Amino acid sequence: EIPLISKSRPEAAQALLLRQLVNSVGYFYFKDDLCLEDQVLARVAARHGRVLSQRRETLRTKADALSSLLNLDDSQLRHLISAQPALLGYATSTLTTKFKYLNQAYPYANTTKAIMTAPSLLTASIQYSLYPARNALFTLFKE
Numbered sequence: 001e002i003p004l005i006s007k008s009r010p011e012a013a014q015a016l017l018l019r020q021l022v023n024s025v026g027y028f029y030f031k032d033d034l035c036l037e038d039q040v041l042a043r044v045a046a047r048h049g050r051v052l053s054q055r056r057e058t059l060r061t062k063a064d065a066l067s068s069l070l071n072l073d074d075s076q077l078r079h080l081i082s083a084q085p086a087l088l089g090y091a092t093s094t095l096t097t098k099f100k101y102l103n104q105a106y107p108y109a110n111t112t113k114a115i116m117t118a119p120s121l122l123t124a125s126i127q128y129s130l131y132p133a134r135n136a137l138f139t140l141f142k143e
Contacts, residue, residue, distance in 0.1 A: 025052075025055075027045070029056040030044060033060060034081055035078065047085075048086055050089055070099070071112060072112070079116070084123060098121070098126060099115075101130065102121065102130070102141075106141040111141070117140065
């Protein structure tokens with residue numbers, strides 16, 4: 001809900017609007033919460049605008065779920081999202097399904113380590129990419 005700008009105190013109203021904007025726009029999640037560098041932010045804006053259009057709280061929820069799923073610390077999460085910002089464009093259930101598939105397909109592998117090496121594993125289609133390439137992927141999943 002956006003408050004009306006008060007004619008008697010326009011500066012206060014503008015500050016309130018700005019604060020609400022910063023608290024809700026996805027760009028500020030990448031800038032303030034993840035502390036991504038300007039180069040990365042520019043790349044995200046240029047190539048992944050759809051992700052930036054999400055609400056800040058939505059991105060935070062997805063990032064927390066991803067961090068929990070892969071057991072990542074803040075630095076690892078920052079690295080992963082810097083490498084593959086599109087991950088935050090996916091539904092948490094989709095990422096969970098892919099992670100479970102990789103764990104089942106390579107039960108003796110360190111799935112998190114493989115994903116950190118090749119983050120696009122979580123954006124690839126199971127049916128059209130991951131399953132057909134399972135033998136080639138085996139080398140990536142070796143400890």
